[in-house]
Amino acid sequence: MSESTFIFNSRHPEYVAHAEAWRRARDAYSGGTEYIHKALIKHVSEISMEFEERQQRAYYFNYPRNIAQRITQYALAVDPVRAGASTELVEDWSRSGLRVNEVMRQASTLLNIYGRAWLFCGAPAFEGAVDRERAERERLRPYCVALSPLSVKDWAYGDDRRLLWAKIEEMHTYDSNPAVMRQTVRRVRLWTRDRWELYDPLTSEITTGANPTGVVPLVELIEPDGFGIEANHWFEDVVRISDAILNNESEAQMNVVKQMFGMLVVSENFQRGAAKAMPGGKKTENDSFSAVVARSAALVESPEEKGISRYISPSGVETSTIRAENANLKQELFDVVGLAIQSRSREAQTAESKAWDFQNVTQFLANRADLLEQAELRAWEIMNLWDGSVPVPQVTYNRKFAVRDLEKNIAGLLQLSNVPGTGIEYRKAALGIAVELLDAIGSIPDDRKKALLKEIEETRPAPVPELNFGSVDNDDPDNNQGDDDETE
Structure with missing residues (x-):
């Protein structure tokens, strides 16, 4: 086997073990007609004509995409703070118009789908000297993009627990010449700590270049729960439940059709x-x-x-039973990923279960924020190795998440604040809770939060006005004047 063939075909053992599940998760997230045809199951006794009709009629509720995006929306609901970051890079981190927040949202969603994601930090190749004018004109600066685990085929770590080398698959389209038919090829780029090699099957050439960073410019994001104990990713279960809903809904739909036509x-x-x-x-x-x-x-x-x-024709009982089962599956689907912070009946849920659910979701999101924060900081450090003029900012992700029922909490707080006969200390406690709720909603800066709490603590009771019961003070000139007026 030649070196080029081996470079193209070698796969990491974890890639081999999970590639099929990754592709299934990717297809489930994408949805559409192609996935419906892949996920629908034909009955043993179902004739081809009926199955084809069922495929054409089927529709897909894309719960996998809903779940993957919802986790990202919760985790990144508040923009991270990047003190000292380059404004230009923050607004275009990918060199293709994607801001830092958008790239990190992509990485978070990839992490939800696959349980693993990568950040690649590169820089465009150029020749000759580069001054500031040329750098701005040709946009010669480092960039960062998010990659799915299906793009990183093989890798290895050294004794220092840093990447020793990695192979990245690139889909490249040759279309710069409008007079030549475009061609899209699968290329593989091998990165080591000091160089890179590009293998192109179209040209059969191996292009090489230097890697001045001294590191493999990749950052691996991996969920500690699951792959850390060599387990499958929880998103596989999400896909299977979603597939069950798809098939059940297809059966219910065909039952309705048969009831109409018989x-x-x-x-x-x-x-x-x-x-x-x-x-x-x-x-x-x-x-x-x-x-x-x-x-x-x-x-x-x-x-x-x-x-x-x-x-x-079948009776309506079967259809209603299928729809009820789908409602149960949907509830279980969101329970699987810990997003069901309430039961179907909020009143039926105990205080202990609500507290447990709240802690479960917030801890999951806090862990996700910590993982994204570390990955982004490492990406900035690699970009700095590409170009020393790129500052490494102080990156801080939000770790306070408003997943409670804020509407009910605030309504309850207002009712407690209006309880008659309460003193100043009671009102201070209620105001303190209000500040915590505001912080949960909008993440109040620490200095401002301290100022608000200090202002509450320094609150004093309002002065009690003097009461006048109508007695006459003869020394009061106003009272005398009133007597004169009455005489007149």
Whole structure:
């Protein structure tokens, strides 16, 4: 086996173990007609014509995409703080118009889908000296993009627990010449700590270049739960439950269709008469009467039975049962990923279960924020190795998440604040809780939060106004004046 062939075909053992599940998760996230045809299961007794119709009628509720995106939306609901970052790079981190937040959202969603994601930090190749004007004109600066694990085929770590080398698959389209038909090829680029090699099957050439960073410019993101104990990723279970909902919904839909149109039942005498009426009085291989009539397979019964032709259809009980099962599956689907922070009945949920769910979700999101923060910081450090003028910012991700029922909490707080007969200390406690709720919603800066809490603590009771019960003070000139006026 030649070196180029080995470079193209070698795969990391973890890639080999999970590639099939990764592709299935990717297809489930993408959805569409192609995935419906892949995920729908044909019954053992289902004829091809009915299955084809069911495929054409089927529709897909894309729960995998909903879940993957929702986790990212919660985890990155508040923009991270990047003190000292280059404004230009923050606004275009990928060199293709994607900001830092958008690249990190991509990485987070990839992590949800696959349980593993990569950040690649590169720089465009150039020759000759580069001044500031040329750098701005040709946009010669480092960049960072998110990669799925399907793009990183093989890798290895050294004794220092840093990447020793990695192979990245690149889909490249040759279309710079409008007079030549475009061609898209799968190239593989091998990165080591001091150089890179590009293998192109179209040209059969190996292009090489220097890697001045001294590191493999990749950052691996991996969920510690799951792959850390050599387990499958939880998103596989999400896909399987989603597939079950798809198949159940398809069955319910076809039941509705059959209720509208029904299935034809004919007598044996009618069947024989129809067969005799055909040319030659014989049934040919192309005769579809006994197999298919109208929209579905026909049932044949003997004269000893009903003896009459009629339509039958399934009752509505089966359809309602399927829909109820799908409702249960949907609930279980969100329970699997810990997103169901309430039961179906919020009133039925105990205080202990609510507290447990709240801690479960917030801890998951806090771990995700910590993972993204470390990965982004490492990406900035690699970009700095490409170009020393790129500052390494202080990156801070939000770790406070408003996943409680804030509307009810605030309403309850307002009711408690209006309890009659309470003193200043009670009101201070209520105001302190209000500040914590505001912090949960909008992440108040620490200095401002301290100022608010100090202001609450320094609150004093309002002065009690003096009460006048109508007594007359003879020394008061106003009272005397009032007497004179009355005399007049």
